[in-house]
Amino acid sequence: MNYKTQQNDTTITTEMTGRFTFSDHTVFRKLIDEITTQTATTQIFDLSGIEFIDSAGLGMLLLARDEGEKKRATVILRGAKGQVKRMLEVARFDTLFQMED
């Protein structure tokens, strides 16, 4: 997985691309470190560039949510499609996150 973060006012948007799987622990840790140093009321994870996610990827999104909530930010998953969208549905992530198309 590769990512790019971008801050506009009070919103941090992270565009993620590639496959998001168990072997991304290190890059994800770096991503969270980067996000938590900034202050934002909304954290958007743009998943439109992710083509495959596994259960470890889902778990890391949950961690991101926990971290966001600690900072009282709204965490939004945006643009999931294909396999990623179906995985989020199966895991009932719509009940845990705010989702956007």
Next chain:
Amino acid sequence: MPANPDLPTQRPMQMSHRVAIAGNASVEIARKVTFGPDVFAPEDVTDTDFLHGAGIEDFPRELRYQACFLPNLVTPDWLGALPRLNCNYFIEAFEGLDLRDLSPLRRPYPGPQWDLLTCLSTQSAYHLPIARKFVTALRRRNVLHDKIAPTLEIAVQEAFSNSLLHGNMEIDTTGHLSMEKFNALEQTTRDRLADPHYGNRAIILAARQLETGGVEIFIHDQGRGFTPPQNTDLTAMPGSDSTFGRGLSLIKTLCHDLKFERGGRTIRMRFSGDAVSTAPDMTAPPRPPLVKTSTSSISPGSLTGRPPAPAKPAANPAPETVKIYDSSTNHAAVARNLADESDELHHARILIADDTMISREIVASYLRAEGFTNLVFARDGNDTIDQVRRNQPDLIILDIIMPGMDGYGVCKELRSDPVYAEIPIIAQTALEENEGRTRIFQDGATDLILKPLNKSELLARVRIHLEHRILVKQLRAYRDRTQSELVLAHDMQSMLVPRPDYYRTVGRDYGLSISATFQMSSELGGDIWGLAPLDKDRLAIYLVDFAGHGIGAALNTFRLHSLMWSEDEDLHDPGSYLEALNVQLKRLLPVGQYATMLYGIIDRKKAVFRYACAASTSPIIGKKNGYDFEFLNGSGVPLGVTNDARYETRETPFSDDCFLMLYSDALIETPFNDGNMLDPERLRDVLQNILMRPGGNADLASQVTDYFYDHTPRDLTDDFTLITLQPQTPD
């Protein structure tokens, strides 16, 4: 259906074996494994050749390899060997490989039992998209239907990561994790990967096609084992109380039979062959009901709640389709055959099987009166079988009610033998009730006529079935001949394209590393590419794509190839070279046929790429760091359209930190499995992702091809050519 029809089922002893050594894989370890007890039986490997290749394209697809050894710390480019190498066993040659009780590697003797097997170190496997490549490879080997591939990929991904992390690396991730715990986990993960005790444990992923058309996947690890939770509903998906605990539930939902063996160090998953059209489904056992079916299906083709595909009767093979490559010759052949046909029709051998002599004579007299004189007779069922084997008739007229073996028995017996599976059988019977009629068709009769016989009805049916049989025979013979000619033409055409050892050597002379993939869609294609060293600093490269493929397009590639080097054209100016080539090609090509082409010169001294295009794809120049890509201008009039086409020579800097990529339009115009094509935006992302990962600069064309194969249907409808050139960086 065997996944590799070219593979002999019983191979003679003492046959020479081929083992592929990929890149810098250790020959010493490869020899140790090959001659050791783990893979082959000792008497089976006495005559073994070890063949080296610097890239995947170095191992010709016509040759079969018994095993392929991958370099230690396998890089993503070599993972591309799974779909592309003619080999079922891929083993990472690493120090510390100790298979111990993992005898499944050995079990396949004497013939391969696994349609695909990979054995990797934990260290390598952790960083590789192994599930994706494995499933792509199964798709391309026809072990797996495109439709169930997405489902299988998720299940393999989950099961493999389970065996890798919890098995080999002994990492515990249960429950809810805080960020601190996650960070500690991440640290542990890195430590264990670096620790040979964990990092050198092997993990084996293997698949075989089941006779029912399904697929069975095994994953073996070398960890401490795992006891699956008892009495819990595995298919229930955890909520926010579990960070990483969804894998097992997913697997359970996706596959149709899940078992743990070797004390939890082996996971076995079975997937039904629902969507596999090549295998008869009738024999497939009914799928056991799932404990609980997830409410939302994971994929449209997932195994849950999908009705089985309509089954085809096994005795009736699908009708042969005749591939027509060149319509004009084919029509002529059929017309000529029709003229000979009446003759052949009357020479056809007809077997009349009836237990009463008078009935046999009546049928015979009707046939003789119409000029059918090649008649043979059988008195009862067993005699019918004997006469068929002795006389090889073209048609059988068969009475159903006979002493001993009756007509039903004869039909069944003949249809069970592939040699007689297609011989027309006209059954005659006095039975009028539906049951007997239905049964005789089920047992394999082609047609049915009622007694007492009506002469003109009998003759009409005999004629129709014979004509049909003769036509099919002729078309088949024609097709066989065409096929063998196509193979020859295919070999000739592949000689027009540079071989890996050639382009690599030439590349090295110019300090370039060149990587290429070339695949024809049907037996023949309309793509060619090549290199022409001009002087010590300048190397010319061209890529041509003729409209269409098949014989017509292939002939055009020969035409062009003979033109390119026939006269002393000015090879040094791309624009005027294309102009000269266009005039010649216009003269040779039939109206309506054309080619797109790129001709360019890499000048290493001036660090520029000068090129001209005739409606080619846009060459890509990019920085090796994964940023800054430029789609160059590929516009221009196609070759062979008009005599006065003008071509502009364009120039762009080509420095040491750049790469150049040329490709045929199949790369960007083939619909992907998700319905989209590889548009410039997506291509940019793909290149960036490849270049930014470790080993991303190695064999770039191969890696882009792998991405392409991962996402496209198995059968390409257009030729695919992809070439990348990068200045070699001193290391």
